[in-house]
Amino acid sequence: MIRIEEVTKRYPDGTVAVDRLCLEIPDRAITVLVGPSGCGKTTTLRMINRMVEPSEGAIYLDGADIRRRPVTALRRSMGYVIQNAGLFQHRTILDNIATVPRMLGWGKRRARERAAELMERVGLDASLAGRYPYQLSGGQQQRVGVARALAADPPVLLMDEPFSAVDPVVRKGLQDELLRIQDELGKTIVFVTHDIDEAIKLGTRVAVLRTGGRLAQFAPPAELLSDPADSFVEDFLGADRGIRRLSFFPSDGLELTTDPVVRAGATAERTGGFGAPYLLVTDAQGRPLGWSRPQDLAAGGADPGRLLPYGRPFVPGTDSLRAALDCAVLSPTGWAVAVDSGGRVTGVVSQQTIGEAIRGAHAGERAAGEVAR
Amino acid sequence: MNGALGGFFDIPSDLQHSYPGLIGLHLREALLPVLAGLLLALPLAQLCVRLRRLYPPVLAVTTVLYAIPSLAFFVVLIDYTGQTELRVMIPLAVYSLVVLVPAIVDGVRSVPEETLAAATAMGFGPVRRYLQVQLPIAVPAIVAGLRVATVSSISLVSVGALIGNQGALGNLLAAAQKYDRPVLAVNSVLTTAVLAILCDALLVLARVLLTPWMPAAGRRRPRQAAGPEPARPREATR
Numbered sequence: 001m002i003r004i005e006e007v008t009k010r011y012p013d014g015t016v017a018v019d020r021l022c023l024e025i026p027d028r029a030i031t032v033l034v035g036p037s038g039c040g041k042t043t044t045l046r047m048i049n050r051m052v053e054p055s056e057g058a059i060y061l062d063g064a065d066i067r068r069r070p071v072t073a074l075r076r077s078m079g080y081v082i083q084n085a086g087l088f089q090h091r092t093i094l095d096n097i098a099t100v101p102r103m104l105g106w107g108k109r110r111a112r113e114r115a116a117e118l119m120e121r122v123g124l125d126a127s128l129a130g131r132y133p134y135q136l137s138g139g140q141q142q143r144v145g146v147a148r149a150l151a152a153d154p155p156v157l158l159m160d161e162p163f164s165a166v167d168p169v170v171r172k173g174l175q176d177e178l179l180r181i182q183d184e185l186g187k188t189i190v191f192v193t194h195d196i197d198e199a200i201k202l203g204t205r206v207a208v209l210r211t212g213g214r215l216a217q218f219a220p221p222a223e224l225l226s227d228p229a230d231s232f233v234e235d236f237l238g239a240d241r242g243i244r245r246l247s248f249f250p251s252d253g254l255e256l257t258t259d260p261v262v263r264a265g266a267t268a269e270r271t272g273g274f275g276a277p278y279l280l281v282t283d284a285q286g287r288p289l290g291w292s293r294p295q296d297l298a299a300g301g302a303d304p305g306r307l308l309p310y311g312r313p314f315v316p317g318t319d320s321l322r323a324a325l326d327c328a329v330l331s332p333t334g335w336a337v338a339v340d341s342g343g344r345v346t347g348v349v350s351q352q353t354i355g356e357a358i359r360g361a362h363a364g365e366r367a368a369g370e371v372a373r
Numbered sequence: 374m375n376g377a378l379g380g381f382f383d384i385p386s387d388l389q390h391s392y393p394g395l396i397g398l399h400l401r402e403a404l405l406p407v408l409a410g411l412l413l414a415l416p417l418a419q420l421c422v423r424l425r426r427l428y429p430p431v432l433a434v435t436t437v438l439y440a441i442p443s444l445a446f447f448v449v450l451i452d453y454t455g456q457t458e459l460r461v462m463i464p465l466a467v468y469s470l471v472v473l474v475p476a477i478v479d480g481v482r483s484v485p486e487e488t489l490a491a492a493t494a495m496g497f498g499p500v501r502r503y504l505q506v507q508l509p510i511a512v513p514a515i516v517a518g519l520r521v522a523t524v525s526s527i528s529l530v531s532v533g534a535l536i537g538n539q540g541a542l543g544n545l546l547a548a549a550q551k552y553d554r555p556v557l558a559v560n561s562v563l564t565t566a567v568l569a570i571l572c573d574a575l576l577v578l579a580r581v582l583l584t585p586w587m588p589a590a591g592r593r594r595p596r597q598a599a600g601p602e603p604a605r606p607r608e609a610t611r
Contacts, residue, residue, distance in 0.1 A: 051490070072497075073496070076495065080491065082487045084487045085487070085491075086489075086490060086492075088492075088510075100495050103501075
């Protein structure tokens with residue numbers, strides 16, 4: 001565990017970057033420091049590996065003051081990933097990744113074997129090993145940055161806005177990859193970002209800092225969304241935190257119905273008997289084709305050109321209530337389509353039912369909160 | 374006179390050197406000062422990088438030194454060195470130094486901030502960081518400075534002819550006048566130019582061999598190669 005105790009960073013010109021900050025960063029979890037620019041998040045991160053020394057207060061790693069270790073040894077025990085990767089442009093990808101193991105005295109061969117192993121872990125093709133950084137895309141460079149930070153298997157990983165400089169699609173890929181790697185490796189990660197969505201997606205716990213380096217709130221992301229500590233946190237979270245909070249509620253409790261689901265080419269009595277305003281037509285394998293009015297279906301069959309789009313289906317159990325609601329909102333019929341992992345329809349659910357499920361989830365959470373108190 | 378180039382390689386005996394001998398002497402007098410300049414410039418430049426306030430005065434002093442005509446230098450030095458090669462080489466070393474200090478400072482400073490931060494964060498000490506990160510990345514800038522220093526040094530050696538025949542190939546200019554043999558002057562100019570071009574080409578070759586990490590087009594900032602993630606990286610052209 002990393003314990004930040006009453007840490008203040010004041011610069012000679014009088015600016016206070018971090019103001020009496022106290023944080024307990026749990027092991028084997030992702031702790032995100034988030035806030036607007038000038039909130040001292042990067043300064044805080046850099047105090048953990050002593051690239052910045054606190055003016056007051058102390059930082060403890062597993063109970064020991066970090067100042068009691070030689071600074072280079074401390075840094076070699078903490079992986080560091082930086083915006084734009086900061087790769088050594090004069091070294092090959094493999095040698096970039098092998099940097100810290102080599103400094104720790106590993107043999108060249110062992111360090112390179114380790115580097116090759118890490119390339120695979122972060123999803124880099126082995127053919128890139130002998131290339132130089134300029135030959136890689138921004139996203140690939142950032143993967144190399146992560147691999148380099150992991151090379152000596154440090155227990156702690158410090159990440160300073162690592163994905164800020166890549167485009168949104170690549171960023172999402174890198175975020176998913178980080179979560180996957182974290183599932184496998186269980187590092188103690190401190191992650192700095194100014195992007196609240198990234199914080200909520202990645203963080204086990206999120207520390208929101210305000211300008212002037214003061215802690216506004218330190219909580220799991222779901223709690224941040226449901227109970228922002230003050231108006232600053234609320235503003236920082238943005239307008240649609242109610243919707244985003246639904247990401248933390250599973251969709252597997254939704255009551256699905258298969259009544260309005262029909263196969264293309266079904267007989268007239270099969271299509272007429274439900275009184276439902278719309279029927280979902282599927283193909284022979286059970287994959288959704290689109291919605292249709294019963295009378296249209298009876299008259300013209302399941303002509304794909306005349307079906308209404310069904311939006312983006314959700315997978316119960318994998319996707320959240322947010323995905324289910326999004327699906328229902330996107331669908332012109334107001335019904336969300338649930339599919340299994342193979343894309344076959346398992347049922348449909350109305351906006352109304354989803355709304356009831358949301359109310360139920362909120363009530364359940366409130367009850368859990370009261371028990372905890 | 375047999376043809377326009379008759380007696381081209383016929384070096385007057387009072388120069389006390391054969392043609393290859395003159396070339397060797399010329400290269401020694403030109404290149405040793407560049408080497409000395411480089412050895413002095415490296416620590417001086419590093420000092421300027423570390424102590425930012427030192428750089429402007431150092432730059433001012435070296436620029437003034439560069440403005441001193443070589444002949445004036447030779448006259449001042451005569452009391453200390455006598456009529457030796459050293460008298461030619463000291464000013465040339467100073468000129469090299471003047472060219473190389475800003476080249477190295479700029480080269481070292483061109484290392485991106487995040488690369489330095491990453492190195493520090495990975496546990497590089499200052500010395501290791503200088504030798505393994507800053508200096509290698511500064512190689513293209515240093516070689517660019519070396520090219521200027523080398524070529525100008527090769528051409529400046531000739532001035533030594535004016536002070537006690539220490540001009541190597543430059544002495545041929547004096548001999549051309551003395552013996553009324555213009556072909557010797559042509560020889561001097563051509564050979565000096567060829568030497569300069571060859572040395573320059575060798576430096577370019579050295580740079581290419583030392584920096585396989587540079588984009589082939591010679592762009593200094595590599596990160597511009599970034600494209601969309603799924604795109605296959607540029608295939609090596611074979």
